[in-house]
Amino acid sequence: MTASPLHRRADYHAPAYRIDRVHLDVNVDTTTRVHARLTVVRDAATASDTPLVLDARGLTLDRIQINGEAVAPEAYRLSDSTLTLNRVPAQFTLDTVCTLQPEANSALEGFYQSGPMYCTQCEAHGFSRITPYLDRPDVLARFSVRLEADATRFPVLLANGNRVDAGALEGGRHYAVWDDPYAKPCYLFAMVAGDLACVADTFAAADGRPRRLEFYVDPGNEGLVEHAMQSLKDAMRWDEDTFGLVYDLDLYMVVAARAFNMGAMENKGLNIFNAAYVLASPETATDDSYHAISAVIAHEYFHNYTGNRVTCRDWFQLSLKEGLTVFRDQRFSEDHHDADCERIDQVRNLRAMQFPEDAGPTAHPVRPDAYQEVNNFYTATVYEKGAEIVRMLHTRIGPAAFREGLRRYLHEHDGTAATLEDFIAALSAESEVDLSPFLAWYAQAGTPRVRLRRHWDAARGVLQLTLQQHTAPTPGQPQKQPLPIPFRLRLHDAGGRAVPLPEHPARLADDLLWFDGETLTLEVPHHVPALPTCLQGFSAPVRLDADYSDHELRRIATRDEEDAFVRWDALQTLQARAHAGLMRDDRAPLTHLLQALQNVAAQPPSPALTARLLAMPPAAVLWDGCDAINPTAFVTALDQQHHAIAEALLGPCSVWAAWAPHQLSRWGERALGNLALSYLARLGTPVVARLASERVQGPNMTLAAGALQALCRDGGAACEAALSLFYSRWCEQPLVLDRWFALQAGRRQATVADVQQLLAHEQFDWGNPNRVRAVLGAFARDNLAAFHTAEGYACYAEALARLDARNPQTAARLSRPLLGFRRLAEPWQTLQRDTVASLRGRVVSTDLMEMLDAALA
Ligand code: B3K
Ligand code: ZN
DSSP, X not given: OOOOOOEEGGGOOOOSEEEEEEEEEEEOSSSEEEEEEEEEEEOTTSOTTOOEEEEOTTOOEEEEEEXXXXXXXXXXXXXXXXXXXXXXXXXXXXXXXXXXXXXXXXXXXXXXXETTEEEEEOTTTTGGGTSOBOOSTTOOEEEEEEEEEETTTOOEEEESSEEEEEEEOGGGEEEEEEEEEEEEOGGGOOEEEEOOEEEEEEEEOTTSOEEEEEEEEOTTOGGGOHHHHHHHHHHHHHHHHHHOOOOOSSEEEEEEESSOSSSEEOOTTEEEEEGGGTOOOTTTSOHHHHHHHHHHHHHHHHTTTBTTTEEESSGGGHHHHHHHHHHHHHHHHHHHSOHHHHHHHHHHHIIIIIHHHHTSTTOOOSXXXXXXXXXXXXXXXXXXXXXXXXXXXXXXXXXXXXXXXXXXXXXHTTTEEEOHHHHHHHHHHHHTOOOGGGHHHHHOOSOOEEEEEEEEEXXXXXXXXXXXXXXXXXXXXXXXXXXXXXXXXXXEOTTSOEEOOOOOTTEEETTEEEEOSSEEEEEXXXXXXXXXXXXXXXXXXXXXXXXOOHHHHHHHHHXXXXXXXXXXXXXXXXXXXXXXXXXXXOOHHHHHHHHHHHHHHHSOOOHHXXXXXXXXXXXXXXXXXXXXXXXHHHHHHHHHHHHHHHHHTHHHHHHHHTOOGGGGOSHHHHHHHHHHHHHHHHTTOHHHHHHHHHHHTSSXXXXXXXXXXXXXXXXXXXXXXXXXXXXXXXXTOHHHHHHHHHHHHHSTTOOHHHHHHHHTSTTOOTTOHHHHIIIIIHHHHHOHHHHSSHHHHHHHHHHHHHHHHHOHHHHHHHTGGGSOGGGBOTTHHHHHHHHHHHHHTTOOOHHHHHHHHHHHO
């Protein structure tokens, strides 16, 4: 296998040809025949002898005609990746016929089988696995599609846009014709053929015209779409209310697929979703799943404008649609749930996923400069850090100017493919603020570290605050520049009263500084040294290194009137200090942490916020704060800390864990109840086994999963019994069963042999990415003790090699846990590096190769 060439952003050229119209005639079957008719037009600036080079990934070609005439064999060349036509007219019709084998397509890109149905995934380059095409986002065409299939096996035939014709044919066959009135890039193309049940509803859009909403699911799952449907309506209303954006087609369809590489896909008018982000009932899905479903439904819906109506010029601009759309779905979630908790969860995830990426071997700018396989760049950096940049822009110009700026961007670029510069220019023009300095955030990889240092000049009665920013080098970027940082800062005196920030050119608002140099010094005159708190709402994606004492952090954490994020963050810092302390046998920081947690528990805010304040950071966040990590010492300290917190919070946890069913009727209470149960489980409290066994059999999946997780803490007979009960109850429900797999792979006592057994289980399926992620993802994330062993690495690498051969995209995504070996102490570092080096020799895909090479470089 030859690796793909490197694609560079600097090499962008406008397309030499455009495609105005596409008509596909698809005969769906085990062998599917795709007849494409393209209207191709040479660009005025293109020389007439310029060959037409279409993308054609792994296609076989049965027929090719120009303006109805067969093309002579010597006039075209088909390779594994392209179809080249040497001489073509200035404008012509190109007919091609290809045959596909959807059931043999295990990569789940292009046209493939998912359960009993066939469906597409075209972003980023799946369309050229269906038919030869200019597979790039800046070629926009009007599509129509005629699907024909056996009416019994594939009673439902869907594609983008409006169904303009349908009917029965001879021999038990039928057809449907779809027409999409909006020109689109081919990555937004979709078609589905299957035996699916439809759940329909209508949405009363702001313009008075009702829209039809259709969810397509496996028959039997009709009862599981209520929440997704409601989320869709909420998202449609929110986009109308917040940005004045009204849905532009009459029909919006969502199809739930069993086998899907990612979360979902925003194809025009025909979203295809991983079933995990559609199907839910309180009995089968946790509150976290409910939350994720509404976020993903909203995200894909919001793409209809930010992504579909205005798309990306090239894949380097991916964050133009993804960062912006994540920001939009985050704001939606903030408005529909508890805004404080939502923001805390966003930052927790950013720190667990994106910060490590930005500090590791695959660190890249939000707008990358080069890639081999673009699918490797659908990252936390492009999505989540990209969303943080948009949030900073929003903070800088305020919600009203942001709304108008976004509308201006959509209006000016409607129906075209844009760049990040276009977006920044529209916001700048609307707000009359030059936002171009923010482009540096898109260009520079790495997370800035902001140091806050204080100096109290008693003689002058002045508190001197100095901010300093520094970004460490990342691969390919040895030099870094200072970035513009909206830095929120508040001051309080000893009595908790607000002390105003002094006048300063960097002061944008009462509590907002514009910090864009290497250092910034503020002098606050006051009679006593005031306590600053900063980054309210996490105003910028930076690592804060403030010179707070543990004592001050405790004060901040327990200040009721303080910003929820800041309180949580103070506790997170104490947690990290406690863990670092335990690793060097120093229990002093732990003592401060425990006191802070006890204070919070004594005067708890809302249950949902309390659950967040009292929870330990994800291991990945603590890991990210360490160097030369000895995984054994790391896990031991983690366990000690968990145990100590459980002891310190025994009193309140005993109350929360024992809340009766009626007290657990809201998600915030369930979150706190589950957290309490997990702490009690750590202490081996007998009540846990009783409560947990009840809940595992109960009617609420949040409580059942929480209980099972708590039980899995220390294994034992109760845990085994509960696991087998859970299995027999849910073995027919793949999405619930994924939990069962994940819990077992991630529990502390699972050995590598146990994980291997899970991989060999009769219900394990290498063809289902959800199942593969459940086991491998949980193993590497939650079971650090077993993963960080020679056998653990070998088992993981073996699984990746196997997956690589069938599904490169998912293999590459799952390779991340093996890539951070530079952070490990010996012997783990050498062990992991050797594992990666030997895996590298067996890799067949560019996807996985690019990831491993980055780590080994
Ligand atoms: N745009 C898709 C992701 C496509 C990933 C291709 N490897 C889903 C989303 O971000 O909305
Ligand atoms: Zn997206």
